[in-house]
Amino acid sequence: MGNFFDFIIEHLAQFLQFTAFANMTVGHLIMICIGLAFIYLAIAKEFEPMLLIPIGFGILVGNVAFAPGYQIGVYESGSVLNYLYFGVLQGIYPPLIFLGIGAMTDFSALISNPKLILIGAAAQLGIFGAYCLALALGFSPTEAGAIGIIGGADGPTAIFLSSKLAPDLMGAIAIAAYSYMALVPVIQPPVMKLLTTPKERLIRMKPPRAVSKTEKVIFAIAGMLLTTFIVPSGLPLLGMLFFGNLLKESGVTKRLADTAKGPMIDIVTILIGLTVGASTQATTFLTMKSIGIFALGAASFVVATFGGVMFVKIINLFLKEGNKMNPLIGNAGVSAVPDSARVSQVVGLEYDKTNHLLMHAMGPNVAGVIGSAVAAGILLSFLA
Amino acid sequence: MQRRIKHFLSGIAVLLLIVASTNVASAQNAGDLKINEILVLNDSNTVDDFGKHTAWIEIFNSAYNTVNIGGCYLTDDLSNPTKYWIPTGDPTTKIPSRCYMVFWADNHPTRGIFHLNFDLDGAKTIALFNADGRTLIDKVEIPLENKPDITYGRPTNDSEQWVYLEKSTPGANNDYTKKKSAGESFVEFDPYGIGMTMIAMFVVFSALAILFVIYKNMGRFFIRRSVSAQKPATSEVKVAAKHSEEEMSGEVNAAIAMALYLYQNELHDFENTVLTINKVSRNYSPWSSKIYTLRKLPR
Numbered sequence: 001m002g003n004f005f006d007f008i009i010e011h012l013a014q015f016l017q018f019t020a021f022a023n024m025t026v027g028h029l030i031m032i033c034i035g036l037a038f039i040y041l042a043i044a045k046e047f048e049p050m051l052l053i054p055i056g057f058g059i060l061v062g063n064v065a066f067a068p069g070y071q072i073g074v075y076e077s078g079s080v081l082n083y084l085y086f087g088v089l090q091g092i093y094p095p096l097i098f099l100g101i102g103a104m105t106d107f108s109a110l111i112s113n114p115k116l117i118l119i120g121a122a123a124q125l126g127i128f129g130a131y132c133l134a135l136a137l138g139f140s141p142t143e144a145g146a147i148g149i150i151g152g153a154d155g156p157t158a159i160f161l162s163s164k165l166a167p168d169l170m171g172a173i174a175i176a177a178y179s180y181m182a183l184v185p186v187i188q189p190p191v192m193k194l195l196t197t198p199k200e201r202l203i204r205m206k207p208p209r210a211v212s213k214t215e216k217v218i219f220a221i222a223g224m225l226l227t228t229f230i231v232p233s234g235l236p237l238l239g240m241l242f243f244g245n246l247l248k249e250s251g252v253t254k255r256l257a258d259t260a261k262g263p264m265i266d267i268v269t270i271l272i273g274l275t276v277g278a279s280t281q282a283t284t285f286l287t288m289k290s291i292g293i294f295a296l297g298a299a300s301f302v303v304a305t306f307g308g309v310m311f312v313k314i315i316n317l318f319l320k321e322g323n324k325m326n327p328l329i330g331n332a333g334v335s336a337v338p339d340s341a342r343v344s345q346v347v348g349l350e351y352d353k354t355n356h357l358l359m360h361a362m363g364p365n366v367a368g369v370i371g372s373a374v375a376a377g378i379l380l381s382f383l384a
Numbered sequence: 385m386q387r388r389i390k391h392f393l394s395g396i397a398v399l400l401l402i403v404a405s406t407n408v409a410s411a412q413n414a415g416d417l418k419i420n421e422i423l424v425l426n427d428s429n430t431v432d433d434f435g436k437h438t439a440w441i442e443i444f445n446s447a448y449n450t451v452n453i454g455g456c457y458l459t460d461d462l463s464n465p466t467k468y469w470i471p472t473g474d475p476t477t478k479i480p481s482r483c484y485m486v487f488w489a490d491n492h493p494t495r496g497i498f499h500l501n502f503d504l505d506g507a508k509t510i511a512l513f514n515a516d517g518r519t520l521i522d523k524v525e526i527p528l529e530n531k532p533d534i535t536y537g538r539p540t541n542d543s544e545q546w547v548y549l550e551k552s553t554p555g556a557n558n559d560y561t562k563k564k565s566a567g568e569s570f571v572e573f574d575p576y577g578i579g580m581t582m583i584a585m586f587v588v589f590s591a592l593a594i595l596f597v598i599y600k601n602m603g604r605f606f607i608r609r610s611v612s613a614q615k616p617a618t619s620e621v622k623v624a625a626k627h628s629e630e631e632m633s634g635e636v637n638a639a640i641a642m643a644l645y646l647y648q649n650e651l652h653d654f655e656n657t658v659l660t661i662n663k664v665s666r667n668y669s670p671w672s673s674k675i676y677t678l679r680k681l682p683r
Contacts, residue, residue: 128585
C-alpha cells in the first residue's frame, strides 16, 4: 500500500514538473502582461483590433511555459504552431495579405492626382533614418535593414523583410511595427502640427477628378511592371498587390476579388497575427535588442512623418496658388492604410471643419504601400 | 470576333513553338548541372564507399531548385555520349539546389549507381549529356599532366575557368575562403548608412517618379478624351452638370462616405448587444397540432 502511495506522489510530482507553473519565469509573466495590454488596447481603445487581438493572444499562447521536447512551442519542429509559423518564416503570408490589400485598395485618388505618389516615396525616409540609427547603435547591417523597415509602417512588409534578413528579430520587429501602426493617431499629430504653420493647415486642395475603369486597369498592370522592373526583389509583394488590384478593377473577377479581400485576407491575418505573437517567447524576445528595436521603431515613424510633411512643404514652393497641397497629408505617406490618412483628416478638421483631407490623403497612403515594398526590395537586394 | 480569337490563339501557338524549339528537352533543368571538380590520380585522397582510392568527378547543381541527374549520361568519349547512363527512379540522384554529387570513375559499375563504367586513366575529356543522349550539358578537357591527389576544377561555383585546386573538396564548394556577406561588404564602405539612404531614396523616388510621369500624361489623355466625348452635350445639360458638380464636390462626397461608414460601424457595435424577442402573431400551425399526430379511429 505504501509503495502505491509513493508511486502516486512520485507521478504527481513528475506531472507538476510539466505544468507551466513549474517552468514559468519572470520573463514569461512580463510577456503575458504585454499580451494582455495588447488585448486591452484592442478591445477597450479599439487600436487596430484586427491585428492586436491575434497578436496579443498569440503572445499569451507563446508564453505559456512548457517543458521542452514535446512538440508544443512555435520553435519546436513538428509542432502545430511550428507548421503555422512556417508561413511567416518563409515569407508566405505577407504576399497573400498584399493580395488582399490590392483587392480592397482604390487607387483612384492616386491616379487622379499623380503628384501624390511622390509623397509616398518621401515618407520612406523613416526606413533609412532608422537603418542609419540602428547601424550607429551597433546592429549588424542585415539587422539594421530589418529594423529600418518598421519605418515603412507596413506589418506584412516588415515581416517579409525581417524573415529574410534577420529571422531572430522578426518577433520584435513585427510587434514594434504593428504597435506603432496602432499608435499612428498618437505619434503623428504632434509632428504634423510642429512642422506646419496655421496658414498651411488651411490649404484647400482641388477635388479629385473621376477616374475611368480603363485608367485603373492600366495602373494595376503598368504599376506592377514598372516597379518590379526597377526592383525585382520586391516582386512577391508588389506582384501580389497589383494582381489583387487588377482582380478588383477588371470588374470581371468579382468572386476572386471578394475572396482575396474577404475570407482569404482574414484567414491569413489570423494566422500571421497568432504565430507572430506566439513567436515572442520570453526566452527569445526579452533582450536588450528588442528594447532597442522598439526605440528605433518609434524614431522611424517620427522621421517618416517628418519626411512626408516636409516634402509637401518643399513641393508647395514650386506649385502655383490654387494647386498647392495641404502639408497635413504628408504624414499619410507612411503605408499604415487607412489610419494615417484618417489622421490627416482628423487633424485637418481641427483647423477647418469643412476641409476634408481624407480623399487627398488616401493617395500618398496607397503610394506609401508601393514605396515601402520598393524600399524592402532595395534592402533585400543590397543586404541579403 | 471569332476570327480575331483564332488569330490570337494561333499567334500564341506559334510563340510557344518558337520558345519550345529554343529550349531543348531536358531531364529536369539538367542544363543547370555543371562538372565542377575532378581528380584523376587518387593516391591518398578521399576513399569511396568501398574504401578504395579511385578517380572521381564532382557535379554541381547551379540551379535554385532540386535537379534530378537520373537519365543523363556521363562519358569520357565524345563519340560515345551514352557511355554511362545514370539510372532513373532513384531518389539519391536528386541534387538539391546549389549542392554537389560525386561519381567514382573506377570502371566498377556493379558497385552502385555512382560508380561509372570507365576510369580516367588516359581519358582526355569528361562530358555530361542530357537524357536525349545528344545534347551536351557540360564538358571538361582533362589536362595531360596530373599530379597525384591534386584536383582540377572551377575555383568558384560560377567560374568558367579551370585550375588546379590547392585543396580537394569532393561534395563541397571549391571556394572555401571566408566570405563577407553582402551586408558586411556594403557597410564596410558605408558604415553610417548615408550611402544606402541616398541610393535607396533615389531608387524609390525614381520608381514612383516614373509612375508619376506616366500617370500625369495618361491623366491628361483621358481628360481630353472625356472632354471631347462631352462636346455634343446641349447647353442645358452642361448647365445642369455644372450645377450638380458644384453641389456635390469631392469633399462633400468624402464627408458623406465617412459619416456613413462611421454610422454603420457604430450601429453594428450596438446591434450586437440588443436581443429582441417579439411574440409571433400567428399561434396556430398544423405542424404543432395534436390532431394530425393522432391515429384516426378505426371504423
